[in-house]
Amino acid sequence: MAVFHSHSEEETAAWAKDYAKSLRRGDTVLLEGPMGAGKTVLAKGIIAGMGITDAVTSPTYAYVNEYGDVFHFDCYRIVSAAQAYGLGLADYFGRGGICLVEWGENIKELLPDGAKTVRIAGTGDTREITF
Ligand SMILES: Nc1ncnc2c1ncn2[C@@H]1O[C@H](COP(=O)(O)OP(=O)(O)O)[C@@H](O)[C@H]1O
Numbered sequence: 001m002a003v004f005h006s007h008s009e010e011e012t013a014a015w016a017k018d019y020a021k022s023l024r025r026g027d028t029v030l031l032e033g034p035m036g037a038g039k040t041v042l043a044k045g046i047i048a049g050m051g052i053t054d055a056v057t058s059p060t061y062a063y064v065n066e067y068g069d070v071f072h073f074d075c076y077r078i079v080s081a082a083q084a085y086g087l088g089l090a091d092y093f094g095r096g097g098i099c100l101v102e103w104g105e106n107i108k109e110l111l112p113d114g115a116k117t118v119r120i121a122g123t124g125d126t127r128e129i130t131f
């Protein structure tokens, strides 16, 4: 495990952009950490690092936003595996793209083996990224 200390949103996004270079098609990355820690900032950086120039927003209504072959999940409001299956969320993991998952703990049963984890935590502008 390695740790990166970030002192701003921009530094976190830049770190994520660089981290994106290590990802391959079929990878799932669990973005973990408390509310407001910077999971969506990480996702935005990773998506930018994949060369995607679309504006990235937090997935809300549909739980997943698609950017080409990159799928960004926010499962905060998912309450059961059955609900997740019903929404078709399981299908994304078999599509050979890259899945970035916030609140993956809420869809544990659906997550593929071998998922990578990036954890972010901290207070103020200083965040610790563990990967
Ligand atoms: N070092 C940092 N890294 C990431 N975000 C930071 C940092 N410092 C402050 N922030 C702020 O923290 C918030 C993180 O929000 P967000 O990424 O939506 O959190 P999450 O998706 O984990 O709930 C943003 O408002 C961002 O500007």
Ligand SMILES: [Mg+2]
Pocket (backbone or CB within 6 Å): 039, 040, 058, 074, 102
């Ligand atoms: Mg978020």
